[in-house]
Amino acid sequence: MAGNISRSNDLGIGKGILLKIITFGSIIFLVSPLIILMIFSFNSGKTVTQWEGFSMRWYTNIFTDYDLWMSVRNSFLIAIASTALSTILGTLAALAVGKYAFKGRELFQNILYIPVILPEIIFGISLLALFLLIKLPLGFISVICAHTTFSLSFVTLIVLAKLANVDKRIEEASLDLGANRWQTFRYVVFPNLAPAIISGALFAFTLSIDDFIVTFFTAGVSSATLPLKIYSLIKFGVSPALNAVSTILIIFTVAALSVSNGIQKGVKVSKFLKYPLLGLLGLILIYFTVSFFEKGKIKNLNIYNFSNYLSPKVIADFEKEYGVKVSLNYYNDNEELLSRLQMGVTGYDLIIPSSFIVEIMRKTGLIQPIDTSKITNLRYIDKRFRNLPYDPSGRYYIPYAYGFSAIVYNNQFITDSITGWNDMYNEKYRSNILMVDDMLEAFFVGYKCLGFVRDTDEVKLDKVTDLLIKQKQLILKYENNMAVEYMASGDVWIAQSWNGYIAKILRKGPQFKMVIPKEGVLLFVDNMCIPTNAPNKEIAEQFINFLLRPANSASNIETILYAMPNPDAVKLLADSLKNNRVIFPSDQMLKNMNISKDEGEFSKKLEKAWTKVKIK
Amino acid sequence: MLELKNLTKTYGHQNVVRDVSLVIGKGEFFCLLGPSGCGKTTILRMIAGFEKVSAGNILLDGVDITERAPYQRDVNTVFQNYALFPNFDVYDNIAYSLMIKKRAAEEIAERVEKVVKLAGLTGFEKRMPGQLSGGQQQRVALARALINEPRILLLDEPLSALDKKIAEQTRMELAELQRKVGITFVFVTHNQVEALALADRIAVMNNGIIEQCDQPREIYEHPRSHFVADFIGSMNVLKGIITESNPLITHVELEDVGMIRLSKSDNQETGKPVIFCIRPERMKVSLIEPKEYENSLKGVIRSKVYLGDVTHYQVELHGGKLIKVIAQNYLLQLSNEFYELGEEVFINWSQTSGELINA
Numbered sequence: 001m002a003g004n005i006s007r008s009n010d011l012g013i014g015k016g017i018l019l020k021i022i023t024f025g026s027i028i029f030l031v032s033p034l035i036i037l038m039i040f041s042f043n044s045g046k047t048v049t050q051w052e053g054f055s056m057r058w059y060t061n062i063f064t065d066y067d068l069w070m071s072v073r074n075s076f077l078i079a080i081a082s083t084a085l086s087t088i089l090g091t092l093a094a095l096a097v098g099k100y101a102f103k104g105r106e107l108f109q110n111i112l113y114i115p116v117i118l119p120e121i122i123f124g125i126s127l128l129a130l131f132l133l134i135k136l137p138l139g140f141i142s143v144i145c146a147h148t149t150f151s152l153s154f155v156t157l158i159v160l161a162k163l164a165n166v167d168k169r170i171e172e173a174s175l176d177l178g179a180n181r182w183q184t185f186r187y188v189v190f191p192n193l194a195p196a197i198i199s200g201a202l203f204a205f206t207l208s209i210d211d212f213i214v215t216f217f218t219a220g221v222s223s224a225t226l227p228l229k230i231y232s233l234i235k236f237g238v239s240p241a242l243n244a245v246s247t248i249l250i251i252f253t254v255a256a257l258s259v260s261n262g263i264q265k266g267v268k269v270s271k272f273l274k275y276p277l278l279g280l281l282g283l284i285l286i287y288f289t290v291s292f293f294e295k296g297k298i299k300n301l302n303i304y305n306f307s308n309y310l311s312p313k314v315i316a317d318f319e320k321e322y323g324v325k326v327s328l329n330y331y332n333d334n335e336e337l338l339s340r341l342q343m344g345v346t347g348y349d350l351i352i353p354s355s356f357i358v359e360i361m362r363k364t365g366l367i368q369p370i371d372t373s374k375i376t377n378l379r380y381i382d383k384r385f386r387n388l389p390y391d392p393s394g395r396y397y398i399p400y401a402y403g404f405s406a407i408v409y410n411n412q413f414i415t416d417s418i419t420g421w422n423d424m425y426n427e428k429y430r431s432n433i434l435m436v437d438d439m440l441e442a443f444f445v446g447y448k449c450l451g452f453v454r455d456t457d458e459v460k461l462d463k464v465t466d467l468l469i470k471q472k473q474l475i476l477k478y479e480n481n482m483a484v485e486y487m488a489s490g491d492v493w494i495a496q497s498w499n500g501y502i503a504k505i506l507r508k509g510p511q512f513k514m515v516i517p518k519e520g521v522l523l524f525v526d527n528m529c530i531p532t533n534a535p536n537k538e539i540a541e542q543f544i545n546f547l548l549r550p551a552n553s554a555s556n557i558e559t560i561l562y563a564m565p566n567p568d569a570v571k572l573l574a575d576s577l578k579n580n581r582v583i584f585p586s587d588q589m590l591k592n593m594n595i596s597k598d599e600g601e602f603s604k605k606l607e608k609a610w611t612k613v614k615i616k
Numbered sequence: 617m618l619e620l621k622n623l624t625k626t627y628g629h630q631n632v633v634r635d636v637s638l639v640i641g642k643g644e645f646f647c648l649l650g651p652s653g654c655g656k657t658t659i660l661r662m663i664a665g666f667e668k669v670s671a672g673n674i675l676l677d678g679v680d681i682t683e684r685a686p687y688q689r690d691v692n693t694v695f696q697n698y699a700l701f702p703n704f705d706v707y708d709n710i711a712y713s714l715m716i717k718k719r720a721a722e723e724i725a726e727r728v729e730k731v732v733k734l735a736g737l738t739g740f741e742k743r744m745p746g747q748l749s750g751g752q753q754q755r756v757a758l759a760r761a762l763i764n765e766p767r768i769l770l771l772d773e774p775l776s777a778l779d780k781k782i783a784e785q786t787r788m789e790l791a792e793l794q795r796k797v798g799i800t801f802v803f804v805t806h807n808q809v810e811a812l813a814l815a816d817r818i819a820v821m822n823n824g825i826i827e828q829c830d831q832p833r834e835i836y837e838h839p840r841s842h843f844v845a846d847f848i849g850s851m852n853v854l855k856g857i858i859t860e861s862n863p864l865i866t867h868v869e870l871e872d873v874g875m876i877r878l879s880k881s882d883n884q885e886t887g888k889p890v891i892f893c894i895r896p897e898r899m900k901v902s903l904i905e906p907k908e909y910e911n912s913l914k915g916v917i918r919s920k921v922y923l924g925d926v927t928h929y930q931v932e933l934h935g936g937k938l939i940k941v942i943a944q945n946y947l948l949q950l951s952n953e954f955y956e957l958g959e960e961v962f963i964n965w966s967q968t969s970g971e972l973i974n975a
Contacts, residue, residue: 169699172666175686176693177713177760187712191703 034250041243049489058244066312067328068245070222071229076284078140078215078225079208082147087201089148090155091193097156098163112157115150123150124217131218132344138220139347146218147211151204158203162196199261206256209249221302221347222327232307232330234481299324301539304331304348309401309526311559318546324539333480341366346533349540355525356440358397359390367529369395374541377548382565384590385525397527398544401562403499404523404585405441407515408483408506413493420518421445424494425471434486434495437478439610441522442468445496448519456602465609469616478614487512498524500562503582514582516589523590525565557583617642618663618768618800623672625658625824632658634824635672640768640802640817645794647803647815651847655824656804660770663802664693676767692761693770697777698753700745700760706732707741710759727763734793735759751782758790762797771803775810787813808848812836820844842973845893852899852939854892855975858884868892868972872935876911879967894970896940899963901929901955906964913963915939917955929955931963939963 041059045052062068096102097109115123127146128138136142170192174184190197212227219228226249233242299322303310307330315326329348331337334357341351341361353361361367372378375398385402387394409418416426424433435442446464447454449471476492483501486492488508497505505512528547530540546552553569558577563570563584570578578584618640625633633655640646648656661667663674665686674682681689692713700709707728708715714724732738735755745753754774761769774790775783791814794801805811811818812832819829820843827841839845845853859875860867861884869875870892884890906912915931918938927948929941941963948954955961 167697167699167702169695169697170701172664172686173693173695173699173701173760174712175666176664176691177716178687178764179712179716180685180687183716187716188701188703192701 037243038247041240041247043240049485058240061241062244071224071226074223075209075225078143079205081144082151082208083201083205085148086151086155086204090152091159091197093156094159094163098160112153115153120213124214128217138345139223142218143215143223146214147208151207154203155200158200159196162193166192202256206253224329301326301536301543302348303350304329305352309560311556314552314556348531349534349536351529352400352526355390358527362391362396367396368532370530375545377545380548380566380568385565397529399565400526400528401564402525403562404521405436405496405498406521408497408502409494409513410511411513412511418515422449425474429493430474431476432493433475434492435475435478436496437480444522468613499582503561617677619675621673624670626670631824636826643798645801645816647811647818649811649818650821654821656821660772660804664770665689690766691768692764692766694757694761694774696773698757700756702745706743706756709756710763713764731759731763750778768800773805842891850896852894856890856892858886858888877967889975891973891975896942898969899941899965901941902962902964909967910964917957917959
């Protein structure tokens with residue numbers, strides 16, 4: 001048949017030059033991003049936009065990243081379990097729908113299409129709602145259930161399509177020749193459906209490995225999959241390590257799909273290959289299962305944090321000293337953390353929210369007071385960071401790290417003097433300006449530009465909103481994580497960014513300059529808090545206490561490049577680091593800094609205004 | 617011996633098979649003939665066990681098998697589209713039932729070889745079903761069903777998927793095969809030529825009932841219902857009333873046509889409405905007045921189709937009725953009789969020809 005279809009016809013259709021151009025254009029459009037991504041995974045430099053030479057360092061890097069491998073393990077474990085379940089259930093469903101007439105069959109068949117048609121995000125939210133309702137703890141089981149649910153439909157539809165092509169009489173023929181129903185299934189029905197079943201299984205497997213959205217909603221403590229891990233890494237900029245991970249994932253997916261297609265077309269796996277392959281699969285399965293149950297035996301601490309925001313060395317030391325297994329889970333921004341806790345996701349022992357989020361969580365009962373009598377090392381904390389306005393009692397948080405956003409610019413493009421926020425909005429810099437994508441930061445800048453004091457006056461708010469809309473026409477975009485790449489490539493001349501990023505940008509060359517705006521900056525403080533339903537509160541408190549030891553805090557600062565309010569720890573740092581004004585603002589600077597806080601009722605108005613800015 | 621007792625099959629409110637009773641003898645080549653939807657295939661499927669019986673019984677050699685599963689019946693089927701297992705080659709297809717019964721490999725090999733020879737499939741053992749022609753697939757299906765030496769072999773339109781030449785050849789092989797193996801064949805077809813050619817007995821079915829069950833010659837020559845008369849071959853059918861009946865002769869007054877005489881008589885009642893049937897080849901077109909033992913009608917030739925061996929005429933009677941007449945061309949040539957369209961002719965036939973059927 002294939003020969004007939006691909007045969008060129010006599011009408012000249014498909015021979016035009018235009019069609020060829022469109023075809024090749026489409027193919028190039030389709031694959032070029034992937035190819036570029038793969039090429040840059042071999043970049044020796046740190047950016048994904050500038051080629052600096054060939055290197056395998058990112059592959060070495062990811063192969064030694066324990067967290068990454070844990071997420072790969074999780075992905076495989078979930079994929080194997082959900083594939084097995086969805087293949088068995090999907091095949092049975094296809095047999096029921098394809099072979100028997102029963103009440104509600106049409107309805108059932110239509111329901112099968114729901115996961116295929118429904119936007120994944122709705123599917124994810126509805127599953128989350130269900131799991132919370134039936135009190136199924138979010139974790140491996142919930143993700144496996146979720147993946148099974150959508151894979152099931154694909155398996156069923158694939159098997160159903162094959163079933164329609166299999167002559168129903170062959171079953172009767174088998175029964176007629178003396179085979180009972182089981183033998184008929186075993187020798188006739190199954191072998192004829194097998195290509196579709198295997199192909200459905202591989203499809204389910206790839207769907208599960210690749211899924212992000214549904215997993216995002218249904219994953220809980222320490223069940224983060226590889227796509228979730230990749231997403232959390234973006235927080236710290238797109239590094240070639242991501243390209244390397246993605247390259248491996250792409251190769252794996254393409255390989256799985258080719259095998260699936262091959263099987264559907266009837267390519268037979270030779271026996272010499274089949275048994276080693278099955279054996280390998282079995283070993284992997286056994287390893288994953290054993291390691292999964294091993295984990296349940298020991299004491300656990302589940303930390304929910306930004307990624308790369310906690311030193312692995314500190315964690316390893318803590319694990320050794322206390323005999324605890326630490327599991328890390330990642331979120332991308334404060335809103336994500338807040339929404340997950342609000343949705344009722346449980347299992348986390350320690351979270352790292354920013355200042356105003358602490359206030360919301362405290363008021364809504366999402367976090368519980370910390371037993372400060374057990375945190376003996378609290379004495380090392382800078383007093384100025386205790387009893388901050390978002391929790392005057394000081395019982396709900398222990399300050400973790402702090403930072404601010406400031407201006408960074410490239411003096412190769414900008415020769416004017418830059419001293420304050422207003423200087424960023426110069427017509428000459430049109431489309432070369434980058435601002436952080438954060439409502440509180442944006443309005444902070446807006447109010448400062450107009451010289452207003454922040455209050456709840458709506459006339460002022462309207463004026464600030466109008467200004468932001470006007471400014472938005474000049475800027476390239478609101479973006480949080482790509483400042484380093486944009487500045488390095490020269491696409492952005494001047495940016496508002498967080499000091500951690502600015503430190504990285506300054507390392508790129510002497511042309512980059514930081515400016516602390518004269519109007520002041522917004523200080524953020526990230527804090528350690530314990531959720532109300534934390535399963536291991538004591539261990540969390542032990543960890544906080546451990547981290548506050550000056551030696552451990554110093555070690556942590558060296559990794560995360562953000563300041564911790566622990567003067568004794570700072571003393572232990574190398575001079576080059578402790579004198580770095582980008583990381584450690586001077587006391588004078590600290591005095592002028594504003595702390596972001598919960599806006600209460602006014603925040604609804606702010607949100608409305610922010611939406612107005614974003615859609616313009 | 618296969619016995620069907622008051623067999624009935626109902627789908628919802630629709631009776632597909634209605635109270636059918638039949639006895640099929642051992643070694644008989646029995647044919648169920650009828651138009652599509654008449655219930656013949658349903659009967660076959662009930663015998664095989666693929667359809668539940670709504671009422672009645674099926675007895676095989678005196679044992680009631682009505683409730684048995686298909687795999688518990690000593691009956692095998694050749695399906696219309698053969699239903700070969702696409703995942704097995706020819707050898708494994710044929711060996712399937714023995715493999716299921718876990719027979720020894722040597723026994724299987726021996727018996728497969730035997731039926732392969734019988735079906736003329738030597739050399740094709742390693743082919744997959746997809747690599748076979750229709751005729752070859754049909755033979756595999758036969759071999760697969762026969763290897764068990766079942767007491768009854770059911771054949772569901774086995775020749776309908778073949779083109780005409782191969783179907784005719786296979787028909788002959790099938791008849792020969794049945795004589796060789798001596799197994800009872802129950803053959804379902806809508807093709808009367810196949811039925812007449814193959815069957816020892818034919819059951820003509822319509823609307824879920826058996827209209828007539830007889831030897832092929834009886835069915836053709838002496839149809840006992842309007843349906844059978846119409847369905848088998850070509851037939852002139854005329855309505856009439858018996859006006860006189862005695863042991864020697866019966867007079868029938870045909871509607872819009874006139875009076876005819878039949879020399880055979882079953883002592884019919886005077887005044888009874890009947891249907892007179894006569895085959896076109898039993899009549900002849902002529903310019904000559906009828907003889908005294910002949911019936912005769914007058915009409916005009918309205919159509920004439922030359923078919924080589926025969927010519928088909930349609931003659932319009934004075935009352936407006938059209939009568940089909942088939943003439944052997946060699947006879948026309950011998951007597952040098954050729955008729956043209958519009959010519960006024962006699963249609964003559966012997967008083968011994970034709971059948972009376974109750975209206």
